[in-house]
Amino acid sequence: MLVVLGASIAANAALVKASIHYVDQATAIRLDPAGLKVYAGAPRPPADGPPVLVVFGDSRAAMWKAPSPLPYRVVNRGIGFQTTSQILMRVDEDVVPLRPAVVVLEAGVNDLKAIAQFPQRRAEIVGDCEANLHRIIEACRKAGATVVVVSVFGIGNVAPWRRPLWSDDVAVAVREVNAFLEGQVGDRVVLFDSNAILDDGHGALRPAYQIDYLHLTEAGYDALNGGLVSLLRSLPPLANATNRGP
Secondary structure, eight states, X not given: OHHXXXXXXXXXXXXXXXXXXXXXXXXXXXXXXXXXXXXXXXXXXXXXXXXXXEEEESHHHXXXXXXXXXXXXXXXXXXXXXXXXXXXXXXXXXXXXXXXXXXXXXOOHHHHGGGGTOGGGHHHHHHHHHHHHHHHHHHHHHTTOEEEEEOOOOOXXXXXXXXXXXOTHHHHHHHHHHHHHHTTOBTTEEEEOTHHHHBOSSSSBOGGGBSXXXXXXXXXXXXXXXXXXXXXXXXXXXXXXXXXXX
16 A cells, blocks of 8 residues: 555656646747747857768757767757757758758657647647658758758657656657658758667667657667768768858
C-alpha cells in the first residue's frame, strides 16, 4: 500500500513540475513567438574564416554538440520547444545572415507530439509540418546552402506519468514525415537517416541513447556525429568553399 501511495505521490509531483515548466515556456513564447531575440546580437563568423555549418531546429538541434573534425565553423541555432512554424520564421534572422555552406536541419517532433492533445487535427498537423519543412529547406537552399535534412528521431520510452497525455499515433506520424523527407532529396538536399543509428530495432530510440522519450544523451549525439561527419565529408566541393559571409 505504501509503495502504491509513494508511486502516486511521485507521479503527481512529476505532473506538477512538468505543468509549471510548460506554463513558463508558454509565457516565454508569447513574449517572443518566433524566438527571434534568442540569438539577436550574437557575433557572426568572420568573412575570411572557414565555411559555416549551421545546426538549425528545435531542442534536439540545440543539444547537438558540434561534429568534429570538420573543415567548417559550426554555429548552433537550435531553440527548445519550437515547432516547424516557428523555425520557418527564424530562417531570415538566424540562418541567412550567416551565409552558411551547410545547414543541418533537425525539426518536426514538436509539431507531431501535439497529435496526442489534438487527435482530431492529425491530418492538419502532419500536413503543416511537412509543408513547413519543405519551405525551410527551400529557404536554406535559396540562401546558397547545402541542406542536410535529419530524419525525425524516433520516440523513446514514455514515462508512466506522461502516458495519459500521450498517443502511440505520434510515432506513426514520425514515420510518415520521415517518408516525406526522403522525397525532399535533390539538388543540394541530402537526407541524414538518424534512425538508422538511433533505432533499437523495434522502431524506438535505444535506451542507452535517451535522456527521456524525446531527447538524447551525449552518447546518442556521439553516435550521430560519427555518421554525420562521414556524410559531410562526402558533400560536393560547393559545401567546402570558403565562408561567403558578409
